[in-house]
Amino acid sequence: xxxxxxxxxxxxxxxxLGRLLNLVPYxxxxxxxxxxxxxxVFGITERQLREDLExxxxxxxxxxxxxxxxxxxxxxxxxxxxxDAGIDRPLRLNPDEALALVVALRMLAETPGTGSRDAVERAxxxxxxxxxxxxxxxxxxxxxxxxxRVDAIRGAVDRRHALRITYYTxxxxxxxxxxxxxxxxxMVGPRAYLExxxxxxxxxxxxxxxxxxxxTELDEPSLPPAQAVPHDVSDGVFHPSASLPLVTLRVGxxxxxxxxxxxxxxxxxxxxxWIVTMRVTDLGWAQRLLLGLGxxxxxxxxxxxxxxxxxxxxxxxxxxxxxxxxxx
Amino acid sequence: xxxxxxxxxxxxxxxxxxxxxxxxSTRRFLTAAQIAxxxxxxxHDPEDPRDHEAFQRKFERDKAELRELGxxxxxxxASAFDTEHGYRIAHREYALPDIPLxxxxxxxxxxAARLWQHAGLAAAASSxxxxxxxxxxxxDPQATLGMEPVMTVDPAFGPLTAAARARRAVxxxxxxxxxxxxxxxxxxxxxxxxxxxxxxxxxHDRDRxxxxxxxxxxxxxxxxxxxxxxxxxxxxxxDLISHVARWSGPVARNGRxxxxxxxxxxxxxxxxxxETVPGPEGDRLTIPYSDVExxxxxxxxxxxxxxxxxxxxxxxxxxxxxxxxxxxxERVVPTMLR
Numbered sequence: 001x002x003x004x005x006x007x008x009x010x011x012x013x014x015x016x017l018g019r020l021l022n023l024v025p026y027x028x029x030x031x032x033x034x035x036x037x038x039x040x041v042f043g044i045t046e047r048q049l050r051e052d053l054e055x056x057x058x059x060x061x062x063x064x065x066x067x068x069x070x071x072x073x074x075x076x077x078x079x080x081x082x083x084d085a086g087i088d089r090p091l092r093l094n095p096d097e098a099l100a101l102v103v104a105l106r107m108l109a110e111t112p113g114t115g116s117r118d119a120v121e122r123a124x125x126x127x128x129x130x131x132x133x134x135x136x137x138x139x140x141x142x143x144x145x146x147x148x149r150v151d152a153i154r155g156a157v158d159r160r161h162a163l164r165i166t167y168y169t170x171x172x173x174x175x176x177x178x179x180x181x182x183x184x185x186x187m188v189g190p191r192a193y194l195e196x197x198x199x200x201x202x203x204x205x206x207x208x209x210x211x212x213x214x215x216t217e218l219d220e221p222s223l224p225p226a227q228a229v230p231h232d233v234s235d236g237v238f239h240p241s242a243s244l245p246l247v248t249l250r251v252g253x254x255x256x257x258x259x260x261x262x263x264x265x266x267x268x269x270x271x272x273x274w275i276v277t278m279r280v281t282d283l284g285w286a287q288r289l290l291l292g293l294g295x296x297x298x299x300x301x302x303x304x305x306x307x308x309x310x311x312x313x314x315x316x317x318x319x320x321x322x323x324x325x326x327x328x
Numbered sequence: 329x330x331x332x333x334x335x336x337x338x339x340x341x342x343x344x345x346x347x348x349x350x351x352x353s354t355r356r357f358l359t360a361a362q363i364a365x366x367x368x369x370x371x372h373d374p375e376d377p378r379d380h381e382a383f384q385r386k387f388e389r390d391k392a393e394l395r396e397l398g399x400x401x402x403x404x405x406a407s408a409f410d411t412e413h414g415y416r417i418a419h420r421e422y423a424l425p426d427i428p429l430x431x432x433x434x435x436x437x438x439x440a441a442r443l444w445q446h447a448g449l450a451a452a453a454s455s456x457x458x459x460x461x462x463x464x465x466x467x468d469p470q471a472t473l474g475m476e477p478v479m480t481v482d483p484a485f486g487p488l489t490a491a492a493r494a495r496r497a498v499x500x501x502x503x504x505x506x507x508x509x510x511x512x513x514x515x516x517x518x519x520x521x522x523x524x525x526x527x528x529x530x531x532h533d534r535d536r537x538x539x540x541x542x543x544x545x546x547x548x549x550x551x552x553x554x555x556x557x558x559x560x561x562x563x564x565x566x567d568l569i570s571h572v573a574r575w576s577g578p579v580a581r582n583g584r585x586x587x588x589x590x591x592x593x594x595x596x597x598x599x600x601x602x603e604t605v606p607g608p609e610g611d612r613l614t615i616p617y618s619d620v621e622x623x624x625x626x627x628x629x630x631x632x633x634x635x636x637x638x639x640x641x642x643x644x645x646x647x648x649x650x651x652x653x654x655x656x657x658e659r660v661v662p663t664m665l666r
Contacts, residue, residue: 097456189525
């Protein structure tokens with residue numbers, strides 16, 4: 001038969017049934033656990049948990065006499081299951097649960113710089129084993145491994161020391177020295193980042209590990225101030241704000257890839273080409289990028305940028321009127 | 329009809345818990361009639377057709393809910409003399425096997441479950457973790473690994489992994505940036521791959537008759553499963569990643585470019601240099617490279633701050649690219665203003 005349409009009530013009832021089937025073995029494994037602690041683990045209020053217990057109390061084996069029903073000792077704030085009526089284990093992992101855990105563990109195992117890759121791999125093997133067939137997950141993960149540099153920086157982060165880093169900022173095309181208070185390291189897509197309080201900028205910054213050209217671990221501790229708040233990177237790292245300058249490009253087929261690589265405000269078809277609008281952190285960065293993109297990209301606006309690009313290129317060309325210097 | 333939901337859902341949940349306990353405790357297959365006579369909540373008059381039909385609907389709904397939850401309902405005949413199928417739940421099929429996780433392994437699982445945050449399989453990850461906890465695993469919610477990936481998946485991830493698992497063909501609309509119109513593709517998905525932070529699906533393209541990979545971010549709209557499950561078999565021991573990864577190791581940068589750079593300029597190029605010789609008007613960098621076009625583009629990006637001095641082929645490509653940039657960015661003066 002076809003599955004029932006899931007109403008909100010159906011969903012709530014299915015969630016509750018799943019929780020109850022977990023609750024009995026959970027309590028069974030932890031005699032005398034605090035009701036409040038169990039409620040927190042299951043993400044419900046203490047009152048809801050007590051209602052769950054009341055419901056379980058009238059469930060049991062056929063016969064439904066005193067010796068057949070699930071039994072428990074409620075001692076003030078604590079609860080102990082004294083009879084489980086056969087629900088002594090949780091249900092097996094369903095395919096989605098197995099997929100979620102196995103893929104995330106494979107991701108962790110592939111991530112350079114995790115402190116305990118060995119533990120991750122052992123855990124993965126055990127979960128796969130317990131999940132049986134459903135762990136036969138058709139998902140493979142491979143992340144790039146510039147593990148050496150990541151490991152070195154992570155060592156300093158683990159020791160909770162401040163760092164002096166030499167950092168390259170492409171937006172301004174400059175390499176600067178700064179002292180930072182590391183907060184955490186993370187991996188977003190293929191890139192590793194150090195998140196730290198930057199004492200120079202007096203703000204929380206995400207530093208791309210491949211742009212940290214050198215670093216020194218300082219003797220002083222890492223002390224990010226109270227206002228240092230981690231970024232929300234669940235949506236990616238670059239969030240163009242409306243205050244950044246807009247540039248408009250005419251893009252041919254061969255360079256259409258840039259619309260997948262850089263966040264764009266608008267991509268519009270125009271004959272054989274596309275008109276692409278994007279926000280850039282810096283016009284100088286845009287110039288360096290756009291000058292180098294090749295014959296498939298023409299900057300349309302702003303006019304200052306068009307002029308600047310043409311003049312830069314013309315000046316650069318003047319350098320080539322003379323033959324190259326002969327070097328030893 | 330007026331339904332008081334809290335009451336209804338409570339009696340329903342109670343009935344389902346009792347049904348699970350009853351079917352776990354029996355070794356014989358129990359028929360629907362036997363279950364109705366045993367489990368509270370199914371009382372009805374089998375002689376009354378309407379009452380009996382109501383019971384059957386209720387029982388069907390309950391079985392569907394248990395199956396959706398993943399409860400392995402077995403059906404079979406209690407004996408050779410029976411004609412009606414019965415039900416039971418085998419404990420070994422139902423129960424999560426023992427998972428003896430060490431504390432550091434449990435911590436890793438807890439971190440892994442958290443990686444989904446709000447993306448994709450977040451709900452499945454936390455219900456999976458709840459089962460491990462119910463099996464007695466202690467998970468420290470504060471544990472960290474020093475380095476944590478941020479998991480993001482495209483919306484097509486769920487339907488594609490489900491189809492790959494079920495070995496069902498799929499169809500979807502695919503948009504390649506360089507191609508004008510999105511096209512409809514038909515694929516037997518073998519599996520999904522995360523390569524360099526991007527998600528791909530690998531499988532047999534039924535229109536091209538060949539192995540193809542597709543980037544999940546380029547799938548437009550929804551993925552539809554078509555045909556029956558078990559419709560194909562992926563090649564034995566298929567290495568999914570090898571179909572996506574074109575990277576075969578670090579690129580050998582055997583070329584040596586000589587580039588003149590004005591003092592204090594072009595920091596991004598200086599990072600690439602293997603040698604820097606300072607001079608009065610600027611510095612001479614030696615930059616290793618593999619692809620002359622790529623390096624030329626970088627140099628062109630720096631405009632008049634840099635000059636390619638060698639080798640000659642690099643010089644020529646740079647000059648050519650600069651000429652094209654100038655030509656493309658000539659200001660178009662409207663004729664009427666002349």
